[in-house]
Amino acid sequence: MVDDGQLMAQIGVWARELGFSQIGVSGVDLSLAEPRFLDWLAKGYHGSLHYMERHGTKRTRPAELLPGTLSVITARMPYLPRDAPSDWAARELQRLQRPQEGVVSLYARGRDYHKVVRGRLNKLCERIAEAIGPFGHRAFTDSAPVLEKELARLSGQGWQGRHGLVLSRDAGSMFFLGEIYVDFALTPTAPVTDHCGTCTACIDVCPTQAIVAPGVVDARRCISYLTIENKGAIPEALRAQMGNHIYGCDDCQTICPWNKYARKTEVADFDERSPLVGRQLVDLFLWDEETFLRRTEGGPIRRINHERWLRNVAVALGNALRQASGEEAQAIRTALRARRDHPSELVREHVAWALQQG
Structure with a gap:
């Protein structure tokens, strides 16, 4: 040692x-x-x-x-x-109340x-x-x-x-x-005790009820998994619950009382990139593959590729369409119809579902 x-x-x-x-x-x-x-x-x-x-x-x-x-x-x-x-956490929760805005997890910006x-x-x-x-x-x-x-x-x-x-x-x-x-021995540092107490805010807020027991997440229901790791179709039964999340989900963290003590980074690499923050879903859905690659260069979102990006945004547009009316609803339908004949069957399926929502 x-x-x-x-x-x-x-x-x-x-x-x-x-x-x-x-x-x-x-x-x-x-x-x-x-x-x-x-x-x-x-x-x-x-x-x-x-x-x-x-x-x-x-x-x-x-x-x-x-x-x-x-x-x-x-x-x-x-x-x-x-x-x-x-008040970053409150602002992130407010984004979820703006159905036509695409929400990307904080870490991925x-x-x-x-x-x-x-x-x-x-x-x-x-x-x-x-x-x-x-x-x-x-x-x-x-x-x-x-x-x-x-x-x-x-x-x-x-x-x-x-x-x-x-x-x-x-x-x-x-x-x-x-x-x-x-490959050398060091003296371990001591663990700390659990301080969640009786709080269940994270379990209660999860849109898809992916936290099936304290500390146990069923990835198959988790929005982060569905929008990032999942390469196929998003289960239809979960789409409406995903709201305007298009890459990852921070809901269980933004609601957590302990995150009032969250620290800011000192690393400039984690500064937010403007093309990914506060953007309208209709605009994001218009990105062609070249634009997608350019605006996600160097970031983790690139790993899902343009096809799955369109899949995710299509689901969010369908959820937005359900709540929209008038010119806003028409703009969503127009954007979706422009991708209705997309070469990818995966994209076409999610576009078809989205158009059925309103």
């Missing part, structure tokens, strides 16, 4: 310089979480995320993923934009966090190597079979809230998680 007290203090300084708000350390024994994870898989809550099954126990046994791993350094990076107003967080974790590894010499390691952020929420919980980054996300008393849940698997 390295003399880690001074080392961890120095790692904390370097981490803050790189935009991380907190560093922790976990061991590699995730045996308490493994049965829960396997039960979640057995119930099919992962939907079409078949890679979760293929990786077997690598997700719950870090040393199987990276042989020689003895400790895990965990990191937290806030993503609330630098210019977010103090800036640059792709995978590249940003992993790049900074790798820089942190370089600084550690300068201090202690070469060491075996690998950095992750939502990019490999890593049980990151359990590692975050074990290392004191927070507790797992009823919405399934990691919650902190001093930072809410508006942050990205990252991990560095290392």
Whole structure:
């Protein structure tokens, strides 16, 4: 075991310089979480995320993923934009009351966090190597079979809230998680206790009732999964409940009382991009593929491609049409009819459904 007290203090300084708000350390024994994870898989809550099954126990046994791993350094990076107003949560909830405005999750309005967080974790590894010499390691952020929420919980980054996300008393849940698997032993930091109390706000607010038990999310019903991970048709029974969400969903976070303590990022990459914020659905539906690629360059939305973008916006337009009248309703119908003969069967199906809504 390295003399880690001074080392961890120095790692904390370097981490803050790189935009991380907190560093922790976990061991590699995730045996308490493994049965829960396997039960979640057995119930099919992962939907079409078949890679979760293929990786077997690598997700719950870090040393199987990276042989020689003895400790895990965990990191937290806030993503609330630098210019977010103090009443950001109330403003986000207000967006849901404007049915003709497309709503994109906060984390997806800036640059792709995978590249940003992993790049900074790798820089942190370089600084550690300068201090202690070469060491075996690998950095992750939502990019490999890593049980990151359990590692975050074990290392004191927070507790797992009823919405399934990691919650902190001093930072809410508006942050990205990252991990560095290392081949030397560090003293683990202590976990924190659960502070959800009797609150069920996140469960109650979920439009599709995807939180099937405290801390358990059925991805097949989750709007984030449906608009991002799901590659096929959105189940018709859930479309009306999706409202104007077109990429991801923050409802369970914006309603959470702990997010009044959410911190702003210091990373310019997470600043909001204007083409994705406060835009009318009709305008977004007019984007051709070239426009879509240009306006989502460098961001996570690109991963769903133009076809699924149109699918998502079509559903939101159908929901808006149900509430619209007069010229507004006519504008929605005109936009939808322009895509009625789209080459993609997926797009055509969702356009047809949307036109039936009003």
